[in-house]
Amino acid sequence: MRIGVPREIKNHEHRVAMIPAGVSSLVPDGHQVLIQASAGVDSGFPDNDYIAAGACMVKSAKDAWACDLVVKVKEPLASEYIFLRPNLALVTFLHLAAVPKLADVLLEKKVCAIGYETVQLDDGSLPILSRMSQVAGRVAAQLSVRFLQKENGTPFSGKGILAGGVAGSTAARVLILGGGNVGLNAAESLAGLGANVVVLEASQSRVHSLQASLHENISMEHFSFESLHRLLPDCDILIGAALIPGQHTPELLKRDDVREMQAGSVFIDVSIDQGGISETSRPTTYETPVYVEEGVIHCCLPNLPGSVPLTSTMVLTDASLPYIQLIANHGIDGAARLNVAISRGINIRDGKVLHQGVAESLRMRYK
Ligand SMILES: NC(=O)c1ccc[n+]([C@@H]2O[C@H](COP(=O)([O-])OP(=O)(O)OC[C@H]3O[C@@H](n4cnc5c(N)ncnc54)[C@H](O)[C@@H]3O)[C@@H](O)[C@H]2O)c1
Structure with missing residues (x-):
């Protein structure tokens, strides 16, 4: 699978969604990881560390977004909506209850959008959100x-x-x-x-x-x-x-x-x-x-x-990498079958809202 990691553009957002160790755990399974240049610098990871781990560095956000799976930290901002398209799998913090406009765009563009904050274990705990x-x-x-x-x-x-x-x-x-x-x-x-x-x-x-x-x-x-x-x-x-x-x-x-x-x-x-x-x-x-x-x-x-990106990036990537690996190795459907926490994390797919809490907050139909 081609996995893209764009640089975060939210105001003073210094985290990055994948560290070099994440790249080196995905590449041996045949995946190609495309990191946007300088995406990790504020978190203490220069481009050379990613290259040494086996990543492909790309200059533009457009190239990082042109992948099967895009892994981010924060929700796409309006200037990133242009990159959303059918069959794209996006894994990031979404918090759609607070950004209904983004929910509309994800529905319209038929993106498969997984929110870190709704990846949920059987005991009700939220293993990625809780760490952040x-x-x-x-x-x-x-x-x-x-x-x-x-x-x-x-x-x-x-x-x-x-x-x-x-x-x-x-x-x-x-x-x-x-x-x-x-x-x-x-x-x-x-x-x-x-x-x-x-x-x-x-x-x-x-x-x-x-x-x-x-x-x-x-x-x-x-x-x-x-x-x-x-x-x-x-x-x-x-x-x-x-x-x-x-x-x-x-x-x-x-x-x-x-x-x-x-x-x-x-x-x-x-x-x-x-x-x-x-x-x-x-x-x-x-x-x-x-x-x-x-x-x-x-x-x-x-x-x-x-x-506090040096702390937060380590914590976020440690919590999210096992789920990213499952999605990369098995695709969304396979990963969701193998791990129910991932299936609970799917907020939107094929133009439908698949998370009950999100649907209720947005007053949309829950499928
Ligand atoms: N601003 C940020 O940068 C940032 C970062 C991380 C998390 N958050 C947000 O912080 C919030 C809390 O996250 P968390 O991980 O601690 O959640 P959590 O699920 O661990 O804890 C939330 C607690 O709120 C309680 N609760 C629910 N309704 C309540 C009410 N009416 N009165 C009192 N308590 C109530 C729940 O029982 C639960 O114990 C979330 O909205 C999360 O998205 C924000």
Whole structure:
């Protein structure tokens, strides 16, 4: 099979979908891997490493896209729609619930589109998304403590609280909505700094199974709107980390709720890639990562792991390569038969939506 790896073009997206070790595991099986020149440089992999691993370097995105299987990190942007065509198999983060226009194009062009975020094991876990979420949760924690600082000369100033505090001061109070991979990694990082963290999680069984093993600065409660309104006015940092796989993020906050928070508080909506948890959330970019609504600093970056590409690329490719190998060796149908996680990952194929959660979010017919 010819496998193409284009350079990522999303704003400040520095990851690449395949590392040289991935190339050297595919080439012996007779596959040809075409890497767009300099695609791996920001992740620490110069072109020569790919050449040594057996890849063909191609200059243009057009050449990298002209393959049977294209492997990417982020969803195709509008300027890449021109490369979409029937019989193309595309494997990448899609988050279609948040980009209905892309869903329309994938349907119209009859692309077979597999979303990393919906590749799902029998126990319900998401083996590729979860690895990126661990990174995203930790990046969100790092950004939140920075934005909470009052820094002269920056357009947006936080409350001016040291997250962990010191003797004689109070540590920051953190509220996290969703106690999965993002939520718990953010919680661990912030608790490790000394902040006081409360996680509100929808799954009762998850609350029970995790409560005892958490850091002493973290408490986990079952999510309810009563708890949310009790905790919101006093939290210095709010992190959105809820997910229902494939679906638009549950909208947990209205504008009036955000008004309950104190001015200079920080809200990092990690769930923005699936639409965001608040009426006030809208995607931001690394050029302008934050905006202020109702006095609260909002940061809604849809590609948090992209800012730590040396870490994220290793983690992403480690999680995704076994699935890419299966698809390369057996084709989509064969791979989906052999591995049900892959069949669950297929969002769109032959002009039909094949993922129930995605179909419901897009209000489209589910096949
Ligand atoms: N912005 C980024 O760069 C980035 C990177 C990685 C992941 N994400 C996103 O972060 C979100 C969380 O991902 P994850 O891997 O942690 O998911 P996860 O499935 O591990 O955890 C989500 C948790 O949310 C809980 N939940 C669902 N509805 C809830 C509600 N109403 N209230 C409270 N909890 C609720 C679920 O029970 C689950 O435990 C997803 O939208 C994911 O796409 C964003």
